[in-house]
Amino acid sequence: MKKLILLEMRNLFLSGLxxxxxxxxxxxxxxxxxxxxxxxxxxxxxxxxSFVDQLVRVDGMVDHVCRESGKRIFLGEQRxxxxxxxxxxxxxxxLEGSDIEATGYVREDRIDENxxxxxxxxxxxxxxIQLKEEVHTGEAEARxxxxxxxxxxxxxxxxxxxxxxxxGKGYISFYSLExxxxxxxx
Amino acid sequence: xKLRKLNNVLHRDLGYFFFGMSVxxxxxxxALNHIRDxxxxxxxxxxxxxxxxxxxxxxxxxxxxxxxxxxxxLKKEYKKHYFxxxxxxxxxMYHGNVEVNLATxxxxxxxxxxxxxxxxxxFLHYNPGNLWKWFSDIFCVAWIIIAISxxxxxxxxxxxxxxxxxxxxxVIGIVIPLILxxxxx
Numbered sequence: 349m350k351k352l353i354l355l356e357m358r359n360l361f362l363s364g365l366x367x368x369x370x371x372x373x374x375x376x377x378x379x380x381x382x383x384x385x386x387x388x389x390x391x392x393x394x395x396x397x398s399f400v401d402q403l404v405r406v407d408g409m410v411d412h413v414c415r416e417s418g419k420r421i422f423l424g425e426q427r428x429x430x431x432x433x434x435x436x437x438x439x440x441x442x443l444e445g446s447d448i449e450a451t452g453y454v455r456e457d458r459i460d461e462n463x464x465x466x467x468x469x470x471x472x473x474x475x476x477i478q479l480k481e482e483v484h485t486g487e488a489e490a491r492x493x494x495x496x497x498x499x500x501x502x503x504x505x506x507x508x509x510x511x512x513x514x515x516g517k518g519y520i521s522f523y524s525l526e527x528x529x530x531x532x533x534x
Numbered sequence: 535x536k537l538r539k540l541n542n543v544l545h546r547d548l549g550y551f552f553f554g555m556s557v558x559x560x561x562x563x564x565a566l567n568h569i570r571d572x573x574x575x576x577x578x579x580x581x582x583x584x585x586x587x588x589x590x591x592x593x594x595x596x597x598x599x600x601x602x603x604x605x606x607x608l609k610k611e612y613k614k615h616y617f618x619x620x621x622x623x624x625x626x627m628y629h630g631n632v633e634v635n636l637a638t639x640x641x642x643x644x645x646x647x648x649x650x651x652x653x654x655x656x657f658l659h660y661n662p663g664n665l666w667k668w669f670s671d672i673f674c675v676a677w678i679i680i681a682i683s684x685x686x687x688x689x690x691x692x693x694x695x696x697x698x699x700x701x702x703x704x705v706i707g708i709v710i711p712l713i714l715x716x717x718x719x
Contacts, residue, residue, distance in 0.1 A: 434661075437661045437663075
């Protein structure tokens, strides 16, 4: 009986050892890549277009963390959008009011008339519909409006049409940061 | 070792080993299914607040806000503040925030507390890092093995996979998600 228990324990130990080695070999560290620039959130609107798809660090104060999913942060008074990624899966609401250094890849979403037409079509026949990530700017939420409400989104579409017409490029761009590393400074 | 014995040992031991993971994924699964019905991560409460006396932006500093929060029974909660516009004050607390319109004196207090258990299991479900990713992948593979081996635990008779009970329950369990899938597409 004692021998059997010892045998079982040895098997358990060996299985544990195999599991640990599997996990550690799968997660071996890759060499760190340094960000191309460190940008204060106050300057992000001007700087972001030059760093699309590049690794940068953005510093600023967390103004808002998405309550439901925790997958979105709005940084600074500029409400620059940070998105969770495979490396940083979720943001804690306790970060609100904290200064952070967020490292990640700048992403650009271009919104043109075709996009707006498709969006408008999707809204037909619904009262509420989840807001698409590309146009989830947090502006409506900051005004205390329901951003899932079709009426709010239709107003957003009208605003974007005006901005596209005024801009002359045929589209407007929204920039965000796909966060791979986040450090709370204070 | 006979094939059936190996099957049963695998079913039993993987079941024991991944009991904790099964519970974590089951609880967080229910929570995430109902993410539109309630916030599974935080208990959020909103209150209306009113300033007792009019105040201007220039009169507001950290000491004023600390005293304001103490009046709301929120001692040691001050974290930071800023003015999103000339008329609006936003205060960050350790467990929530307050936004006050200085022109009207009206504002909203939001208190936020982590929901015990659900917050933690959801945190894990959202894949907090590489170690978790690989461990939960192993768990998922193990669950496939547990599911398949479960079909063959009973050798024969009405309760086995070749008996009426085994076949009926297995088929119903496959057909229900299929019907739901067809309903939704």
